[in-house]
Amino acid sequence: MPSLAHELHVLVALMDRAADGLLARHDVGLTYRRFVVLLHVSEADGPTQRDLAERLGASEGATSRMVAGLVRDGLVDAGRARGNRRELRLTDLGAERLAAAGAVLGDRFDVLVRDHGVDPADLTTTVRRLAAALREG
Structure with missing residues (x-):
């Protein structure tokens, strides 16, 4: 999987x-x-x-x-x-x-995310936190 x-x-x-x-x-x-x-x-x-x-x-x-x-x-x-x-x-x-x-x-991806029940701002925050964690090692 x-x-x-x-x-x-x-x-x-x-x-x-x-x-x-x-x-x-x-x-x-x-x-x-x-x-x-x-x-x-x-x-x-x-x-x-x-x-x-x-x-x-x-x-x-x-x-x-x-x-x-x-x-x-x-x-x-x-x-x-x-x-x-x-x-x-x-x-x-x-x-x-x-x-x-x-x-x-434009904001096409934000619209797609929102249309699938996810808040784009929340997803952005999560992605930024994960990227920061990876940069820190």
Whole structure:
């Protein structure tokens, strides 16, 4: 019988695929993964790539490659910060694409969760607590 961890993994994969499909159909010029990265950059105050990797729960190498692509495509600006670190900021184009994708995605998952008898705020609190526990080790 699949474990909770497996079921959550499948749920996230299905959510990512559904979001990618919506973004592609509305031609906003972002994948869901890129949307998530831009969202984290916009919510933090000039994060470094290391900060961003921690927020995403991703490796620094994978984050570096994603950021390089976003910089190349004019969606993120990577200026110098502390030492050899690069401070990340959305460009105007990045902000426009993020807003367009956010409008397409909206609160669809919140509605789905609510329609199935679960309070989205309660679920969010639980997910954040679990993520914090995993980060703490």
